[in-house]
Amino acid sequence: MAKEAEKLQRVIAADLHIHTCLSPCATLDMTPRKIVTEACAKGLEIIAVTDHNSAENTPGVIRAATETGLYVIPGIEVTTSEEVHVLGLFEEVDQAFAMQRIVYDNLQAGKNDEDLFGIQVVANEFDEVESINTRLLIGATSLNLSEVVDAIHRRKGLAVAAHIDRERFSVIGQLGFIPDDLDLDAVEISKRLPIDQARNRFKEYKRFAFITASDAHDLKEIGTGSIHIHALRAHVAELRQALKGTGGRRIEY
Numbered sequence: 001m002a003k004e005a006e007k008l009q010r011v012i013a014a015d016l017h018i019h020t021c022l023s024p025c026a027t028l029d030m031t032p033r034k035i036v037t038e039a040c041a042k043g044l045e046i047i048a049v050t051d052h053n054s055a056e057n058t059p060g061v062i063r064a065a066t067e068t069g070l071y072v073i074p075g076i077e078v079t080t081s082e083e084v085h086v087l088g089l090f091e092e093v094d095q096a097f098a099m100q101r102i103v104y105d106n107l108q109a110g111k112n113d114e115d116l117f118g119i120q121v122v123a124n125e126f127d128e129v130e131s132i133n134t135r136l137l138i139g140a141t142s143l144n145l146s147e148v149v150d151a152i153h154r155r156k157g158l159a160v161a162a163h164i165d166r167e168r169f170s171v172i173g174q175l176g177f178i179p180d181d182l183d184l185d186a187v188e189i190s191k192r193l194p195i196d197q198a199r200n201r202f203k204e205y206k207r208f209a210f211i212t213a214s215d216a217h218d219l220k221e222i223g224t225g226s227i228h229i230h231a232l233r234a235h236v237a238e239l240r241q242a243l244k245g246t247g248g249r250r251i252e253y
Ligand SMILES: [Zn+2]
Pocket: 077, 085, 162, 163, 169
């Protein structure tokens, strides 16, 4: 027990919201290897890959991180029918891909306009182009907020309301409030708002765990927003406990 308590002193730096070159709005050098190299250089031990409405680059980043010690969470940033961004963070790529299937089945029809939004590159662990995704990933799904949260939970993921302090694409920006019955695992505060100010501004939502992350769209942004997890090891199960504040796990900023 004493030993466990000692180990819980371990503080793991995590940036849980990072886009890759698959997101039309991210830069093309957000490739798997470069992301991993940058994350390691910044001292991060956990990153989550959260592209808009797709998880197709999660295997490339996970494989690029093999033998680096960096733990990569396969994730997705889903756009709900209310145009709210919700992060789904999963333990396994298969779960993220299962979520991606329901997202693709319900994604706004149409093709990505590369000139307008940017190219959507699927890359492997060697930063080679595997394919170009032509879906309208920047679009919204026809799934509403609670459907998205439920779909994430059914696939054993953590559901996080993204950048709630921002006006655009956030639950508070779009709806004006967080519905009482919305079963979120955390709310994300953008890196622009210091966490103590966020706690004051969002007092009525103190029932939720607060996280912050970079929402990086280019390499230099990686790690510019992060949390510190007191846990035994870098793993989604530990993150889940830290968000709940159970088992001695907790989050610092
Ligand atoms: Zn977003």
